[in-house]
Amino acid sequence: MHDILIRDAERSDFDDVMQVEKEAFGYEKEAxxxxxxxxxxxxxPIISLLAFKGDEAVGHILFTRATIDGNNGxxxxxxxxxxxxxxEYQRQGIGGMLINExxxxxxxxxxxMVFVLGHESYYPRYGFKQDAGSMGxxxxxxxxxxxxxxxxVYPLSSKAVNRIKGRVVCADALNKPEHWRE
Numbered sequence: 178m179h180d181i182l183i184r185d186a187e188r189s190d191f192d193d194v195m196q197v198e199k200e201a202f203g204y205e206k207e208a209x210x211x212x213x214x215x216x217x218x219x220x221x222p223i224i225s226l227l228a229f230k231g232d233e234a235v236g237h238i239l240f241t242r243a244t245i246d247g248n249n250g251x252x253x254x255x256x257x258x259x260x261x262x263x264x265e266y267q268r269q270g271i272g273g274m275l276i277n278e279x280x281x282x283x284x285x286x287x288x289x290m291v292f293v294l295g296h297e298s299y300y301p302r303y304g305f306k307q308d309a310g311s312m313g314x315x316x317x318x319x320x321x322x323x324x325x326x327x328x329x330v331y332p333l334s335s336k337a338v339n340r341i342k343g344r345v346v347c348a349d350a351l352n353k354p355e356h357w358r359e
């Protein structure tokens with residue numbers, strides 16, 4: 178995929194971001210969530226990346242700030258939600274490019290862990306460890322036992338996952354039970 182450009186999404190890219198989200202999911206829910214997260218001060222600092230093929234925005238990924246409940250000295254942690262690729266560009270490696278670029282940026286910014294509630298066969302390919310709950314990181318809302326593996330963590334530093342445990346607290350816009358069902 179040498180013809181894919183990934184860059185930080187700017188405010189002026191808002192329409193492109195919304196278009197990618199709507200096409201990728203086929204409905205408005207994720208686009209509305211992304212719109213809310215982009216305005217949510219509790220989500221900052223945000224990492225929002227767009228993938229382009231030529232002039233067309235074909236993919237988007239959003240990482241928002243999270244914390245560990247009750248821990249003011251919480252390490253810098255993030256939540257990946259959502260990852261969106263337009264249907265005609267799926268299964269071409271663009272999602273992986275966005276994930277890898279986001280993880281690289283987060284590590285450079287000093288982030289120590291990234292969490293995701295996502296496809297159990299997809300995210301482990303990029304280093305995410307399944308069932309973060311069993312490692313001492315409860316999701317913001319309970320995850321049904323049959324989907325426990327979908328709650329995952331990516332350790333950006335070797336000691337982060339051993340240093341602190343607790344319930345992950347996400348940005349206000351994402352902190353609603355309907356966003357935590359598979």
